[in-house]
Amino acid sequence: MKHLLIVYASQTGHTFMMAESVRRGAMQLADEVETRMLPALQAGLDDLLWCDALLLGTPENFGYMAGALKDFLDRTYYPAQGQVEGLPFAVFISAGNDGTGALTAIERIARGYPLQNMAPPIICKGELTAMVLLACEELGATAAAGLSCGLW
Known part of the structure; x- marks a missing residue:
């Protein structure tokens, strides 16, 4: 069984x-x-090391990622060195x-x-639309399918 981790701040x-x-x-x-x-504030190193692919979600705050997501990346960066090289990721x-x-x-x-x-x-620039949510659903399906067939 492959593992997909979704970490988000909202x-x-x-x-x-x-x-x-x-x-x-x-x-x-799911099978x-x-x-x-x-x-993001609940995710940690063990979660990152558990996953075979990572999807990161954040609002744009002052032209930057959310502080909570930055905190996750800060907390896991050095401890994960040498253990997650090449881990597939995508961003929303x-x-x-x-x-x-x-x-x-x-x-x-x-x-x-x-x-x-x-x-x-x-x-997503501005208000969420059904089209954006569909694109997000397709991202999740694509990530899972890639893991399932061994692409990542």
Whole structure:
């Protein structure tokens, strides 16, 4: 059984709704991929080392990722060195602006682990739409399918 970890931060509930959609997509392969979804402040090193792929969700705060997600990355960065090289990851962002600041920061940190990007980011600019939530569901399904067939 492969393991998919979804770590998210949410204040308004938008990123949580995106994370739920990601989880719903991943659950389509629940017999083959175990999915764990955690708020960033509750996720830790053991969760990161458990997973075979990582999906990170954050709102854009002041052109940057949420402090809670940054905290998760800070707490796991050094202890995970040498243990997660090449771990596939993808990002979903709820943005009031364009989301590029948050994405750039996450991608820079991910290169340091180093993680492997498995899918284009989903950036929701403004209000959540059914189309964005569907894209999130497809991201979860894609991640789970890639794990299931050994792509990652």
